[in-house]
Amino acid sequence: MRSPADYVSRRALGVDASGIRRVFDLAAKMKDPINLSIGLPDFDVPEIAKIAAIDAIRTGHNRYTPTQGIEPLRTRLRADLSEEIGRDVGEVLITSGVSGGLFLAILSIVDPGDEVIFVDPYFVMYTHLLTMAGGKAVTVDSYPDFRFPAEKIEAAITPRTKLMILNSPSNPTGMVMTEAEVKAAVAIAQKHDLLILSDEIYEPFLYEREEGLSTGDLGLSGNATASSASSPSVLSPQHLALYLPSPARLYEKTIILRGFSKSHAMTGWRIGYAAGPAEIISQMTKLQQYTYVCAPSPLQHAALKAMDVPIGDAVAAYRRKRDLVYEGLRGKFEVVKPTGAFYIFPKVPEGITASEFVVKAIENNVLVIPGNVFSGRDTHFRISYATTDEKLAKGCEILSGLV
Numbered sequence: 001m002r003s004p005a006d007y008v009s010r011r012a013l014g015v016d017a018s019g020i021r022r023v024f025d026l027a028a029k030m031k032d033p034i035n036l037s038i039g040l041p042d043f044d045v046p047e048i049a050k051i052a053a054i055d056a057i058r059t060g061h062n063r064y065t066p067t068q069g070i071e072p073l074r075t076r077l078r079a080d081l082s083e084e085i086g087r088d089v090g091e092v093l094i095t096s097g098v099s100g101g102l103f104l105a106i107l108s109i110v111d112p113g114d115e116v117i118f119v120d121p122y123f124v125m126y127t128h129l130l131t132m133a134g135g136k137a138v139t140v141d142s143y144p145d146f147r148f149p150a151e152k153i154e155a156a157i158t159p160r161t162k163l164m165i166l167n168s169p170s171n172p173t174g175m176v177m178t179e180a181e182v183k184a185a186v187a188i189a190q191k192h193d194l195l196i197l198s199d200e201i202y203e204p205f206l207y208e209r210e211e212g213l214s215t216g217d218l219g220l221s222g223n224a225t226a227s228s229a230s231s232p233s234v235l236s237p238q239h240l241a242l243y244l245p246s247p248a249r250l251y252e253k254t255i256i257l258r259g260f261s262k263s264h265a266m267t268g269w270r271i272g273y274a275a276g277p278a279e280i281i282s283q284m285t286k287l288q289q290y291t292y293v294c295a296p297s298p299l300q301h302a303a304l305k306a307m308d309v310p311i312g313d314a315v316a317a318y319r320r321k322r323d324l325v326y327e328g329l330r331g332k333f334e335v336v337k338p339t340g341a342f343y344i345f346p347k348v349p350e351g352i353t354a355s356e357f358v359v360k361a362i363e364n365n366v367l368v369i370p371g372n373v374f375s376g377r378d379t380h381f382r383i384s385y386a387t388t389d390e391k392l393a394k395g396c397e398i399l400s401g402l403v
């Protein structure tokens with residue numbers, strides 16, 4: 001007789017989530033921790049979007065939507081993205097969060113044995129999704145500065161490499177690829193005929209302007225740059241309307257994934273979108289039809305309304321918190337100053353692994369995530385600084401005291 005555990009697929013067993021589970025088990029025992037582990041904004045969904053969601057439910061938007069998403073939201077996203085990248089972005093599919101987009105993209109692109117290349121540290125879901133799809137993750141170390149290691153990436157490409165995943169701004173490092181790095185990545189993709197999957201979920205959270213950067217530098221037009229030259233040190237909130245050098249500006253064989261989870265604090269609403277070549281997006285749509293069916297209907301309507309809510313104040317607040325946490329840690333830790341998202345990824349001191357350091361932090365009531373969750377290395381830890389200034393300051397003080 002088989003026990004229930006004997007029915008579990010090799011696919012499910014192949015996904016090892018023990019690292020993060022150990023952290024959560026430890027965290028469950030903490031009373032009122034200083035929680036610097038949460039990968040979501042600490043502000044609430046904009047009021048306008050809440051009202052729009054309630055209205056959508058009341059006025060009957062409670063049924064399935066078309067698989068690809070509601071027309072007005074797709075049309076608006078296609079127009080905005082196309083304007084930003086300076087050409088028609090292609091088809092748009094509304095997904096169940098960016099996670100849904102990642103799942104459908106990987107299932108649509110990766111055959112068993114195909115190799116997919118991306119930098120280490122990486123967003124943890126990539127390796128697990130590739131395991132599920134039977135693909136092979138080829139990760140390329142980007143320590144210690146987390147810059148795009150173009151030469152090492154190129155050296156790791158084989159005839160089986162099919163896809164390059166980029167994630168800028170990055171979870172867990174908070175690094176934003178520079179224009180030159182994006183160009184280098186695109187040149188490699190072009191040379192080796194790879195598709196690019198660009199996970200841009202943190203796209204609005206950009207804190208530095210590249211010196212001398214203009215739309216023209218990427219060879220494309222568009223209104224997305226705040227092009228008046230000003231020094232990065234005197235950025236005012238409106239100047240934070242920077243733009244992301246997306247590979248889609250340069251390379252048509254790019255699938256963009258973005259969403260509302262981080263930009264509008266809607267992680268529980270499950271609204272994301274994928275944009276790119278029709279040949280891929282149509283396959284993702286077909287697979288969505290037989291998996292998620294569609295993204296939540298009333299929340300698609302609310303997301304459309306949320307697009308008109310300015311989020312510059314939140315971005316400015318996170319830029320300030322980025323400075324706070326960086327200044328609070330750099331005396332004691334080797335740490336690269338992040339340029340986007342809301343994460344920072346310091347190195348633990350010599351002689352101790354990140355996992356051991358995190359146990360010490362938890363014993364001192366601070367919850368952070370060990371780097372081995374995102375990496376082949378266990379030398380760094382991730383802080384999410386999307387929390388109050390008080391908790392941040394206290395957290396930095398306690399962590400520094402452990403060194």
Ligand code: PMP
Pocket residue numbers: 039096097098099100123167170171199201259260261262267271272
């Ligand atoms: N990509 C990255 C890099 C992320 O950090 C996250 C969320 N932590 C996701 C995708 C998934 O986002 P969503 O909640 O929209 O599924």
